Amino acid sequence: MQAEHRDHVHGSDGHRHPVDFDPTAAGPDPFPPEGVGGRPLRIGIGGPVGSGKTALTAALCRTLGEELELAVVTNDIYTTEDADFLRQAGVLERERIEAVQTGACPHTAIRDDITANLDAVERLCERYSTLDLVLVESGGDNLTAVFSRGLADVQVFVVDVAGGDKVPRKGGPGVTTADLLVINKVDLAERVGADMEVMLADAHRMRGELPVLAQSLTDDPAASAAADWVRQQLAAHRSAVGPAAG
Amino acid sequence: MALRTTTASLAVLTLADARFPGGGHAHSGGLEEAVHRGAVSDPRQLREFLHGRLHGAGAQAAVFAAAAAHAAARRVHPHHWSRLDAEFDARTPSPAQRAASRAQGRGTFRAGRAAWPSEVLDELLTITGSPHHPVVVGVLLGAGASGTPVEAAFVTAYLSVSGPASAAVRLLGLDPFAANAAVAALEHEAEGVAEAAARSAGESPEDLPGTSAPALDLLAQEHQRHHREEVRLFAS
Structure with a gap:
């Protein structure tokens, strides 16, 4: 909830923005990312169980696999199911997919102790020295699970229409701080009685200027808009660190 | 008790803390396999398992952590790290346990280098990119941080039981107070x-004591085999 008329001023340039009383609305991450000299861009893909993280990952691999050197790290609560799904979907060679075990704590493995994931990323980088992009897909978790900036340069949080149209309103760091919020399975909105207008309005209210993307992989299996966003991130990453081959 | 007369350094507490980001949270030390086989299902059985872990893998790790801390404080020739590495391998017959030790060693090295950098630590890395966990703990405390051989040994002995105890809570829904x-x-x-x-x-690496815990070796191997076939939550 924002108090529209009670702006406050701070900083040397005296800029103004609305006072926000919502304790879950953390806004954009205020910390600059770690140095990324010459290494591939790492994008985290997180979100609750069943929201479509693996489907989005597979779609991005299918769409971007031709134009980019990419690899994937999966974090499953249980088996190597997601990795197996990607392998069977035939969107990437088997050797480009690494699965890590998370010790029953998927959020720990992407946030508090990123060791296993960094090891997996490093194995992929050793195997393919010219990688442009590594997608790190988290295990399905709760609304507070976000990626450490030591692991992911930018992150996508995936929620879905079938999970209830109240999810964006609930907030939490995933919804409020992710660099991109994807609202998935919009083709099901009518079936599950979800109000897309409310969902999108809530998402924008919670996230301020951060982007929100509504998509259906049934209607657009290529995930075109998400792929465009990835291309933009990659361009920004390259202009910040120079070409990956350097 | 010698330990009671010293105040543990912050480095000792940090390295033993479950929040230390060295990758340990994904290892159960054979507990997951033991649970799968029905060998551990309640607090009494957990206590027995931990007793075995402490005197098996824990005692072995403690010996090498103390030796590494001693060697790091004396600034040994880098060749010494090759010998310690080979001797720990020789005392760890299970390939799965060797891999788990190296994986945690690599993670502890990565996290430890940011907190307690030292030349000795860099020398250790020239021997192998994935040193054994107790050797890394010993070097971190003996060279970069403030710790003694007995403290390095105590940290690894504690970690040999604290990890499986936490895994028991997560796998069995065990009462956390009972596990603690x-x-x-x-x-x-x-x-x-x-x-x-x-x-x-202070003994030379070849003469360091070796402990043996065949059941833990077998659990580690079975865990790895099951990994390839069915559901496993932990890396070891």
Whole structure:
């Protein structure tokens, strides 16, 4: 909830923005990312169980696999199911997919102790020295699970229409701080009685200027808009660190 | 008790903390396999398992952590790290346990280098990119941080039981107070293991004591085999 008329001023340039009383609305991450000299861009893909993280990952691999050197790290609560799904979907060679075990704590493995994931990323980088992009897909978790900036340069949080149209309103760091919020399975909105207008309005209210993307992989299996966003991130990453081959 | 007369440094506490980001949270030390086989299902069985872990893998790790801390403080020739590495391999017959030790060693190295950098640590890395976990703990405390061989041994002895106890809570939904109490009950035994390890810290790597725990070796191997076939939550 924002108090529209009670702006406050701070900083040397005296800029103004609305006072926000919502304790879950953390806004954009205020910390600059770690140095990324010459290494591939790492994008985290997180979100609750069943929201479509693996489907989005597979779609991005299918769409971007031709134009980019990419690899994937999966974090499953249980088996190597997601990795197996990607392998069977035939969107990437088997050797480009690494699965890590998370010790029953998927959020720990992407946030508090990123060791296993960094090891997996490093194995992929050793195997393919010219990688442009590594997608790190988290295990399905709760609304507070976000990626450490030591692991992911930018992150996508995936929620879905079938999970209830109240999810964006609930907030939490995933919804409020992710660099991109994807609202998935919009083709099901009518079936599950979800109000897309409310969902999108809530998402924008919670996230301020951060982007929100509504998509259906049934209607657009290529995930075109998400792929465009990835291309933009990659361009920004390259202009910040120079070409990956350097 | 020797330990009671010293105040543990912050480095000792940090390295033993479950929040230390060295990758340990994904390892159960054979507990997951034991649970799968029905060998551990309640707090009493957990206490027995932890007792075995402490005197098996824990005692072995403590010996090498103490030796590495001793060697790091003396600034040994880098060749010494090759010998310690090979001797730990020789005392760890299970390939799965060797891999788990190296994986945690690599993670502890990565996290430790940011906190307690030292030339000795860099020398260790020239031997192998994935050093054994107890050797890394010993080097971190002996060279970069402020710790003694007995403290390095105590940290690794504690970690050998704290990880499986946490895994038991996550796998069995065990009462966390009971699991914590099971670890705390090992205080005197763990001190004994650390003190014994410290007594051999100055011996040459070839002469360091070796412990044997065939059941843990077999659990580690079975865990790895099941990994390829069915559901496993932990890396070891």
